[in-house]
Amino acid sequence: MNIENLLRETLADMADEERPPAPGRFLQVRERRARGRGLALAAASIVAALAVGSTVVVQGMSSRAPSGDVAGQQNAVPQSAVTVTVEEGTRLSRLFEKLSSLTGRPVAEFEKAAKDSAALGLPAYARGALEGFAFPGTYTFAPTVSPGEILRAMVARFVQAAEDTDLVDGARRAGRTPLEILTIASIVQADAGRDEDMPKIARVIYNRLKRKMLLRLDSTVLYGLGKYGAGTVRVEDLKNRSPYNTYRRFGLPPGPIGNPGGEAIRAALKPASGSWLHYVTIDPKTGVTKFASSETEFAQLVEEQRGKKPGAE
Amino acid sequence: MDPGFEADFRQFVVDRSGALFRTAYLLTGDRHAAEDLVQSALVKTATKWRSLRDPAAIEGYVRRVMYHEQVSWWRRRSRVAEVSTGWLPDQTDDGHADVVDLRMVMRAALSRLTPRQRTMLVLRYFEDLSETEIARVLGVRVGSVRSQIYRSLERLKKTAPELTTVRELR
Numbered sequence: 001m002n003i004e005n006l007l008r009e010t011l012a013d014m015a016d017e018e019r020p021p022a023p024g025r026f027l028q029v030r031e032r033r034a035r036g037r038g039l040a041l042a043a044a045s046i047v048a049a050l051a052v053g054s055t056v057v058v059q060g061m062s063s064r065a066p067s068g069d070v071a072g073q074q075n076a077v078p079q080s081a082v083t084v085t086v087e088e089g090t091r092l093s094r095l096f097e098k099l100s101s102l103t104g105r106p107v108a109e110f111e112k113a114a115k116d117s118a119a120l121g122l123p124a125y126a127r128g129a130l131e132g133f134a135f136p137g138t139y140t141f142a143p144t145v146s147p148g149e150i151l152r153a154m155v156a157r158f159v160q161a162a163e164d165t166d167l168v169d170g171a172r173r174a175g176r177t178p179l180e181i182l183t184i185a186s187i188v189q190a191d192a193g194r195d196e197d198m199p200k201i202a203r204v205i206y207n208r209l210k211r212k213m214l215l216r217l218d219s220t221v222l223y224g225l226g227k228y229g230a231g232t233v234r235v236e237d238l239k240n241r242s243p244y245n246t247y248r249r250f251g252l253p254p255g256p257i258g259n260p261g262g263e264a265i266r267a268a269l270k271p272a273s274g275s276w277l278h279y280v281t282i283d284p285k286t287g288v289t290k291f292a293s294s295e296t297e298f299a300q301l302v303e304e305q306r307g308k309k310p311g312a313e
Numbered sequence: 314m315d316p317g318f319e320a321d322f323r324q325f326v327v328d329r330s331g332a333l334f335r336t337a338y339l340l341t342g343d344r345h346a347a348e349d350l351v352q353s354a355l356v357k358t359a360t361k362w363r364s365l366r367d368p369a370a371i372e373g374y375v376r377r378v379m380y381h382e383q384v385s386w387w388r389r390r391s392r393v394a395e396v397s398t399g400w401l402p403d404q405t406d407d408g409h410a411d412v413v414d415l416r417m418v419m420r421a422a423l424s425r426l427t428p429r430q431r432t433m434l435v436l437r438y439f440e441d442l443s444e445t446e447i448a449r450v451l452g453v454r455v456g457s458v459r460s461q462i463y464r465s466l467e468r469l470k471k472t473a474p475e476l477t478t479v480r481e482l483r
Binding site: 008 | 330335336352420435443
């Protein structure tokens, strides 16, 4: 180890241990502090500044500077930055393929980096597995970024989101582990066509768990099989021995089936009130999902779904 | 006010303020100064929001403002305030501090660099920018980045001679 590596490790340590303030800190009006550097500016002044800025015709940002200090510097933003958008619900397998094609590095490098849970900064309750902890969003990296650093950034954003949603305490109040909540959130994310359905889907999962019913969720079966496509589950798939086959195994699958966003996590922590035990995605195109509290209602919904989907079974 | 802007701005802050704060913390070495640095860079970015549609451009812009503010704010100061860490590493019998201690020594040594030197080291060894990119972001020549980084590393070794024992460890 040389001094450069020691410097790298020291900086990484320092960055990790200083917990960032909640984002709201930068969005709220603050008292002006006497200490330190200049003004503590706030949302109000941001809006004011924008009003001024908007009267000026601004050309491409790369040639414009924010203040006298940087005036005239061209193209200061690295042009070849790698931008990745992780969509809500993305599975790691797909994420790695995407990252591989964006960075030109083999998928195996991402798989390897995903195993180093300490370097990734995974919380202990992740039990060393990254699925569920690569938080959705848009990320920008320097072109020289390593696979580990990319995944680490996604975990860092998860940690922030966990804090914002109060995941650990919320889970405790719900009598669940944080990993269980995240597993529920990942199912909610996979199955909800629209955000407003999320708390109801979460409720269905809780109601079924409470009644010790099989969850019978296609999304988890598909995950176990490494397949995609709602409505494509076949009868033999339901006999599969994967731990994700919730048609055979009681309770939640062993871990998340994708990487849920904040809305889904919130829904898993705060499900809607209701007695529903089933949900059916009536129309996958519009994401319309309907809920049923009894077998009879459920059967009607299934009929309705088949009506919209000629050729199914 | 444009409601789309407010929502986008909010989202950007929610998504990115954590990462921006960490970098700001490394640049300043002080939590409050780091918060102020991020805040002030966000305000400046807000005025350019419309021209920065691409999220990559927005983040690049905020960061660039942060680096510049950090370097120039200090440049205007007459004297560099030294941060006393009140911490001295234990030496083992053979004179080698262990790796954890070395990181503490490194921290103390970092706090004695000038902000410009420190900024370059953070860009090079935390943000992993190349010397060329650092030159571009800070608006200086590549040669100057190279020599500053070299000198900073030398200065680290000089302020903390323990760091030169690093080579023999592991």
